[in-house]
Amino acid sequence: MAKQQPLVLLVDDEPDLCMLMQMTLSRMGIKTHMAHHLKQAQHFLGEYHYDACITDFNLPDGNGLELVKYVTQHYPKTPIAVLTAYANMEIAIAALKAGAFDFVSKPINQQHLHQLLQKALHVPVVDESENQLALDERLLIGQSEAICKLRASIRKIARSQAPVFITGESGTGKDVVANLIHQLSNRQEGPFIAINCGAISEELMERELFGHVKGCFPSADEDKLGLIQAADGGSLFLDEISELSMPMQAKLLRAVQEKKIRPLGSDKEIEVDFRIISASHQNIELLVQQGKFRQDLFFRIHVMDLLIAPLRERQQDILILAEHFIEKVCAEWRIEPKQLSTHAQKFLLSQYYAGNVRELRNMIERAITLSDEQSIEIEHLQSHTAQQNIEFNLSSVPTQTPQALAATDAVSLSTSPTAPLSNAKLPEEGLEQYLEKVEKEVLINALNQTHWNRTLAAKKLGMSFRSLRYRLKKFGLDTEDEA
Numbered sequence: 001m002a003k004q005q006p007l008v009l010l011v012d013d014e015p016d017l018c019m020l021m022q023m024t025l026s027r028m029g030i031k032t033h034m035a036h037h038l039k040q041a042q043h044f045l046g047e048y049h050y051d052a053c054i055t056d057f058n059l060p061d062g063n064g065l066e067l068v069k070y071v072t073q074h075y076p077k078t079p080i081a082v083l084t085a086y087a088n089m090e091i092a093i094a095a096l097k098a099g100a101f102d103f104v105s106k107p108i109n110q111q112h113l114h115q116l117l118q119k120a121l122h123v124p125v126v127d128e129s130e131n132q133l134a135l136d137e138r139l140l141i142g143q144s145e146a147i148c149k150l151r152a153s154i155r156k157i158a159r160s161q162a163p164v165f166i167t168g169e170s171g172t173g174k175d176v177v178a179n180l181i182h183q184l185s186n187r188q189e190g191p192f193i194a195i196n197c198g199a200i201s202e203e204l205m206e207r208e209l210f211g212h213v214k215g216c217f218p219s220a221d222e223d224k225l226g227l228i229q230a231a232d233g234g235s236l237f238l239d240e241i242s243e244l245s246m247p248m249q250a251k252l253l254r255a256v257q258e259k260k261i262r263p264l265g266s267d268k269e270i271e272v273d274f275r276i277i278s279a280s281h282q283n284i285e286l287l288v289q290q291g292k293f294r295q296d297l298f299f300r301i302h303v304m305d306l307l308i309a310p311l312r313e314r315q316q317d318i319l320i321l322a323e324h325f326i327e328k329v330c331a332e333w334r335i336e337p338k339q340l341s342t343h344a345q346k347f348l349l350s351q352y353y354a355g356n357v358r359e360l361r362n363m364i365e366r367a368i369t370l371s372d373e374q375s376i377e378i379e380h381l382q383s384h385t386a387q388q389n390i391e392f393n394l395s396s397v398p399t400q401t402p403q404a405l406a407a408t409d410a411v412s413l414s415t416s417p418t419a420p421l422s423n424a425k426l427p428e429e430g431l432e433q434y435l436e437k438v439e440k441e442v443l444i445n446a447l448n449q450t451h452w453n454r455t456l457a458a459k460k461l462g463m464s465f466r467s468l469r470y471r472l473k474k475f476g477l478d479t480e481d482e483a
């Protein structure tokens with residue numbers, strides 16, 4: 001609790017409901033004041049310091065949203081939650097967007113109220129604490145205007161329980177942002193469970209998310225906790241959520257709506273308290289219009305949104321990030337810190353960064369490995385490019401992950417450009433083999449053009465991430481294990 005006996009303002013014109021909440025809260029050691037209309041609530045707020053406020057949506061002289069806006073503006077440190085009619089998601093979402101900390105559905109479930117108050121009274125003070133600021137700047141590096149604004153939004157968003165949706169190209173730092181939201185929230189002591197929905201096969205996804213009981217399928221020799229349940233009390237980060245199949249979207253919607261899950265093969269529902277943070281590099285609104293993503297799920301997960309700009313639009317961050325990675329990698333490898341030469345700095349500033357910060361980090365790691373001296377020169381940053389171009393005679397520059405390196409080794413043994421067929425000629429090796437060769441070349445070209453960023457490569461090829469992975473595996477180009 002924030003202090004010995006916290007004080008909470010209850011705003012509702014139904015005396016019975018107020019009494020019921022008062023009793024529940026008093027059992028938690030919380031003192032309450034009751035206001036029955038908006039004006040009275042505003043008056044009390046001016047007279048007392050409240051640790052939290054809970055308001056009904058319908059008030060005789062106004063509505064709860066007005067009070068949310070009033071509290072957010074005049075008493076930003078007082079978390080306020082709104083009572084909504086059961087399943088009225090529009091109001092709940094409007095309240096969260098207006099700055100409410102959370103909402104409670106009527107009829108009030110005492111356990112939910114209890115959880116909500118526990119969280120409300122633990123909201124960390126974010127804006128004045130130097131430690132929190134340091135955490136922001138430690139985890140999310142950058143001084144561009146876009147990053148400074150993003151950090152400010154994250155600090156605000158972290159305080160509420162609202163679902164957050166993060167958009168940004170691959171490698172821009174969606175995972176970093178999701179983690180930061182969690183670290184700055186009152187769930188920081190709970191788990192942060194991250195899952196890449198594009199990296200898990202459809203069959204496995206249900207078991208991974210919801211868990212299963214022993215014996216529900218042949219290899220289920222023990223109960224398995226699902227990832228949603230593992231996030232109980234913390235945050236669940238669903239990266240590439242747009243990769244979820246329609247049936248999985250329906251199941252997830254239910255879990256998000258009801259805050260309950262049913263493991264596979266179980267007849268019991270389990271309550272789970274998790275905050276959902278999701279991300280995609282795709283335009284999810286377009287997917288909704290195309291009928292590829294459920295609109296109701298989209299509304300649920302998209303209450304607050306954050307956009308991360310591509311690195312090429314944040315020039316100011318490039319060298320700051322590069323120096324950060326040099327310092328980090330040199331410290332990890334226990335070697336003397338290296339310096340970027342002026343030419344190397346110019347080179348870094350001139351790159352396109354299709355793979356964003358991930359690509360920059362990979363370039364820096366490689367350059368540190370290649371440079372024997374104290375300074376990092378252009379040749380260390382670009383040497384791999386030249387080498388790759390000679391080896392594969394392909395057009396552009398792969399930035400290598402260890403997996404990609406393993407994969408390119410495999411390619412170098414077997415790839416020679418497929419000769420185009422003249423009009424009437426038939427492929428000597430037969431159609432199947434010829435098409436496979438072409439397919440492999442196209443895949444490698446796409447990977448090279450996207451610096452081995454598979455998400456981006458899939459996008460360029462107009463296919464799903466899953467489908468790309470399937471093809472990469474087929475040609476031995478993907479050495480990563482299924483998550």
Ligand SMILES: Nc1ncnc2c1ncn2[C@@H]1O[C@H](COP(=O)(O)OP(=O)(O)OP(=O)(O)O)[C@@H](O)[C@H]1O
Nearest residue numbers: 139140141142169170171172173174175176357358
């Ligand atoms: N602003 C940043 N400060 C520090 N490190 C960053 C920043 N942005 C990204 N990174 C680093 O870059 C790499 C890629 O970031 P991250 O995995 O968060 O990207 P992503 O957008 O989630 O990518 P994907 O969509 O492919 O999963 C990570 O190593 C991460 O730590």
